[in-house]
Amino acid sequence: MSADVTRRDVLGTAVRGTVLAVLGGATAFLVKKANGQIVWQVDAARCINSRLGENGVAACNLCTTECVVPLSAVRAVNEHSRCGRCNICPAYFNITSAVNEHGYPSEKLCPRDAITREPIGKADPEDPANNFYEYVIDESKCDGCGKCVMQCKEPLGLGSIKLRVRYDKCVNCNRCSISKACPQDAVIQVPVGRAIEAI
């Protein structure tokens, strides 16, 4: 014997199905998040500090001002394989400051003095301009203000410095406060694997 199927039955089934699907998706998301499979990361292609073509604008420091973690969970990271090891690095020096008696800009760029440099390879004591330099960012000082990232960007630099979420600092909020504030939607959730690849 077959029962008559009413419109109400059909609608009820559809609503129950939708609710279950939403609950299922949300549950899966929460399980993944609880397992640490989804994390926040800065998308360098969206971030105004690293996005190509955004030149001559002030660096965005929302990663510093909005993060709930002291200093910020976002830090500047130098990808050494891409770094030009320049004598006058625009991320290290304020290249528009007055030139000193040694021919270098008189001011550094980083307001927290988080970037240091050492000559590498065969150093020339007679002419410092003859040297390659390795630039190291002290992440314990960096607050992710993005100034060095903006200055390192092509074409001024080679784009080796990017902002990255550091997972030993990030508390993985459900709604990341930087993400909420970022006008570029550059702080996004990604699977752990992708986040690790980007580091």
Added chain:
Amino acid sequence: MQYRHVATIGGQFKATLSGLAIDAHGHLYAAGDSEIRVFDSGGQLRRRWATSRPVLSVAVAGDGTVYAGQERQIEIFDASGKLVRTWRNQKLVGRVTAIGFCGDGVLAGDTWDRAIQRFDRDGKFLNTIGKDNPVNGLLIPNGVVDFGVDATGVIYAANPGKHRVERYTEGGELLGHIGRFDGNDPAGFTGCCNPTNVAIGSALYTTEKAGPRVKAYDFNGKLLAVIATDLFDTTCKNMDIAVDRSGRVYVADTVKLAVFVFEPVKA
């Protein structure tokens, strides 16, 4: 001294515009994509021919022979564009971003070696220029070696990491340099690494990146003119430059894929 923009040659290049050269008749040779294109002095395309690999640089010898620098090879064409020879040398021909002539020698700027290789006209290696220093080569974060040669055979090589143009003999002896860093004074070179490209005519001509800028200096390093700062795409770099006998300056915009032409304004 002042310059004015007199012409733009565009619409001919698909993806790259890497090298410029002027021949004895004032024709412009442009290396881009995998082609050499030849324009008359009015900017009209006169002929074009393909190279076997993407072409990075071009030079025209006095007899009309055309040298096209590429990765791992230099292709040599006669004046009609017929391939007559290919130079390959695993150690000495890497990525050739500049070609020039000095006496009987052919000079090739090789970014893989961060130096200029000197050959005779038969392709026999003679010596290297720009490597005899503590960093074992030119400092080229932009990935381009470029140089010009004056009438006396002095080679002017851009050393952008030092914010200098260095002068060398054809034997590789460093004679001195002009240029200094300055982020504000236009007489200096700004950014991490400028100038990226140079050309020699009645003056020394340079191009810079970030922001793009074209300048002329005397051979003692005194700034004569800022030829142009706008017109170019703000993100472009490694803008090759060439100058003809009349003092016309040709600059390649590597993003807009156009050649901008400038003339000195007569007083």
